[in-house]
Amino acid sequence: MFGNTPSIDVSQWFSINSTTGVVYVSGQLDRENASEVVLTISGTDLGSNDAATSTTEPDATVTISITDINEHGPVFQPDGTTVIDTSVQEESAVGTIIINVEAIDPDNPINGMVTYMLTGNSSQYAYINPLTGTCLLESKSVLCFCCMSC
Numbered sequence: 128m129f130g131n132t133p134s135i136d137v138s139q140w141f142s143i144n145s146t147t148g149v150v151y152v153s154g155q156l157d158r159e160n161a162s163e164v165v166l167t168i169s170g171t172d173l174g175s176n177d178a179a180t181s182t183t184e185p186d187a188t189v190t191i192s193i194t195d196i197n198e199h200g201p202v203f204q205p206d207g208t209t210v211i212d213t214s215v216q217e218e219s220a221v222g223t224i225i226i227n228v229e230a231i232d233p234d235n236p237i238n239g240m241v242t243y244m245l246t247g248n249s250s251q252y253a254y255i256n257p258l259t260g261t262c263l264l265e266s267k268s269v270l271c272f273c274c275m276s277c
């Protein structure tokens with residue numbers, strides 16, 4: 128018997144050998160869909176059907192935690208965005224927020240922690256908070272169109 132069932136059917140994830148009592152993996156585990164599976168195991172003896180001796184004792188409950196592997200990378204929001212267009216007004220002050228970006232990694236916990244950094248030729252003009260994804264104007268020189276050397 129399977130309990131604590133999330134949005135998917137985890138009933139095929141584990142099976143039990145009815146003779147030895149060994150519980151084994153019998154399906155593809157996916158922690159991102161269920162991080163815990165609760166099994167209820169009942170035992171019956173091979174005696175007669177005499178009600179006095181075949182009464183089922185209390186079931187045993189087995190809680191299985193599904194540990195994580197790092198099989199996902201961060202995905203920018205909304206839902207896989209790879210190009211973000213934004214604008215900042217000319218002569219904006221250093222520290223002006225340019226954009227807040229968000230990427231989600233469904234792994235958990237440490238494997239899903241996302242940090243941000245700027246790369247590329249223009250990265251010196253902005254600063255991104257590595258934890259929040261808030262991108263700020265770091266240098267005004269990129270905004271000056273009069274000489275491009277401010």
Ligand SMILES: [Ca+2]
Nearest residue numbers: 199232234238
């Ligand atoms: Ca990950």
Ligand SMILES: [Ca+2]
Nearest residue numbers: 195196198234
């Ligand atoms: Ca994972």
